[in-house]
Amino acid sequence: MNKIKVAVLGATGSVGQKFIELLSDHPWFELHEVAASGRSAGKLYKDATNWIMQSRLNDKYGNMLVKNCDTKLESKIVFSGLDAGVAGQIESGFAEAGYIVISNARNHRFDPDVPLIIPEVNPDHLKLVETQKTKGCIVTNPNCSTIGLVLALKPIQDLFGIESINVVTLQAISGGGYPGVPSMDILDNAIPFISGEEEKMESEPLKILGSLNGKTVSNAEIKISAQCNRIAVNDGHMECVQLKMKKNADAYELKKILREFKSLPQELKLPSAPEYPIMYFDEDNYPQPKIHRNEGKGMSVSVGRLREDSLFDIKFVVLSHNTIRGAAGGTLLIAELMKEQGYFEKVLA
Numbered sequence: 464m465n466k467i468k469v470a471v472l473g474a475t476g477s478v479g480q481k482f483i484e485l486l487s488d489h490p491w492f493e494l495h496e497v498a499a500s501g502r503s504a505g506k507l508y509k510d511a512t513n514w515i516m517q518s519r520l521n522d523k524y525g526n527m528l529v530k531n532c533d534t535k536l537e538s539k540i541v542f543s544g545l546d547a548g549v550a551g552q553i554e555s556g557f558a559e560a561g562y563i564v565i566s567n568a569r570n571h572r573f574d575p576d577v578p579l580i581i582p583e584v585n586p587d588h589l590k591l592v593e594t595q596k597t598k599g600c601i602v603t604n605p606n607c608s609t610i611g612l613v614l615a616l617k618p619i620q621d622l623f624g625i626e627s628i629n630v631v632t633l634q635a636i637s638g639g640g641y642p643g644v645p646s647m648d649i650l651d652n653a654i655p656f657i658s659g660e661e662e663k664m665e666s667e668p669l670k671i672l673g674s675l676n677g678k679t680v681s682n683a684e685i686k687i688s689a690q691c692n693r694i695a696v697n698d699g700h701m702e703c704v705q706l707k708m709k710k711n712a713d714a715y716e717l718k719k720i721l722r723e724f725k726s727l728p729q730e731l732k733l734p735s736a737p738e739y740p741i742m743y744f745d746e747d748n749y750p751q752p753k754i755h756r757n758e759g760k761g762m763s764v765s766v767g768r769l770r771e772d773s774l775f776d777i778k779f780v781v782l783s784h785n786t787i788r789g790a791a792g793g794t795l796l797i798a799e800l801m802k803e804q805g806y807f808e809k810v811l812a
C-alpha cells in the first residue's frame with residue numbers, strides 16, 4: 464500500500480516531536496513535511512528543534528527543511544500541534560484551502576460543526592464533518608486530561624449513566640509544552656493552577672459524551688467539578704475521580720466492565736489502537752506515571768483503586784500518557800478511523 468503523505472504543523476514543539484516519533488514507523492502515513500513558526504522556517508528540523516524525545520531523531524526527519532504553516536504544503540492531511548495562540552486562524556485557513564486538519568489545539572473544539580473525538584468513545588460524531596462549509600475540514604482531539612478521564616468513563620456512562628463527577632488532576636510538566644514551567648518553579652513543588660484547564664475538563668466531556676442529533680451534538684447532562692495541579696513528573700497525567708451514577712453498580716462489576724471495554728478502533732484493528740483501551744490494576748499502589756504511562760504503547764489508560772466513596776458512589780484513579788493518548792497518538796488514531804471510514808476520500812474528492 465502506498466503511504467499517505469502527511470504534514471505536522473507545530474512540528475518543533477512537545478506534541479510535534481511526539482508526532483515525528485510516532486510517524487517514523489507508521490504503516491499508513493508518511494511524514495512528508497514539517498512546519499512551525501517563522502522562527503524555525505527555513506532551518507533544518509534538527510537545528511530548529513530541541514529534540515527531547517527518548518528515541519534518536521531519525522536523520523531523514525532531522526534533515527528536513529522546516530516550512531511555514533501556510534497552504535503551500537503538498538500534504539493534504541495535516542496534523543496540528545500548534546500553539547493555541549495561533550492555531551485558530553492557521554487551521555481555518557487550511558480547512559478553507561481544502562486540507563484535512565486534525566488538531567490538538569483548543570481553538571475549534573466547540574465549533575458546532577467540528578467533531579471533538581475520542582475514537583473509542585464517540586466515533587459517530589465524525590459525521591459532523593459533512594456539515595462543514597469549507598472545502599476541507601477540521602477535526603479536533605480533546606484536552607490531554609479530558610481524554611484519559613472520558614475514556615475511563617465511557618463504559619460506565621453506557622451501562623449505568625453518570626450524574627456527577629469530581630476530578631482532581633496531577634499533571635505532568637510536558638503537558639505545558641516546551642520548555643514549560645521553569646525548573647525552579649516546579650522542582651520540589653506542586654502548582655495548583657493550570658490556566659484554562661479546569662474549564663476544559665468541565666466542558667469537553669459533555670460534548671464528547673453527548674449525542675449526535677442530525678447536524679449538532681446535544682451535550683450530556685453531567686455535573687463536573689475539576690481541580691488541576693501541575694506536578695514534577697515528566698509525562699503522564701494522573702486523575703483522582705469521584706462519581707455519582709444514575710444506576711447502582713458494585714466495584715466488582717465496574718472493574719469487570721472497565722477491563723473488558725473494547726470499541727470500534729479495536730474492532731477495525733486500527734494501527735494505533737491498543738488491544739485494551741483501559742488497563743485495570745488491582746495493586747493498591749497502582750497506577751503510577753513512571754510505571755504505567757506507556758501501557759499499550761502509551762495509548763491505553765491505566766485505572767486502579769476503584770472503591771466505594773462516602774460522598775459520591777465510587778472513586779478511582781486514572782493515568783494516561785498526555786503527549787501520546789492525550790495528543791499525537793490520539794490524533795493518529797482519529798486519522799486512522801477517518802481513513803478507514805472513507806472520510807479522506809469524501810473530503811478530498
Ligand SMILES: NC(=O)c1ccc[n+]([C@@H]2O[C@H](COP(=O)([O-])OP(=O)(O)OC[C@H]3O[C@@H](n4cnc5c(N)ncnc54)[C@H](OP(=O)(O)O)[C@@H]3O)[C@@H](O)[C@H]2O)c1
Pocket residue numbers: 472473474475476477478479498499500501502503504532543544545546547549550567568569605606607637638639640641642785786789790
Ligand atoms: N503538551 C501536551 O501534553 C498537550 C496535550 C494535548 C494538547 N496540547 C495542545 O497542543 C498544542 C501544542 O502543544 P505543545 O505542548 O507541543 O506546545 P509547544 O511545545 O509550545 O509547541 C508549540 C508549537 O507551535 C509553533 N508555533 C508557535 N507560534 C507559531 C506561529 N506564529 N506560527 C506557526 N507555528 C507556531 C511552535 O513553533 P516554533 O518552535 O517555531 O516556535 C511549536 O512548534 C497546544 O495547542 C496545546 O494546548 C498539548
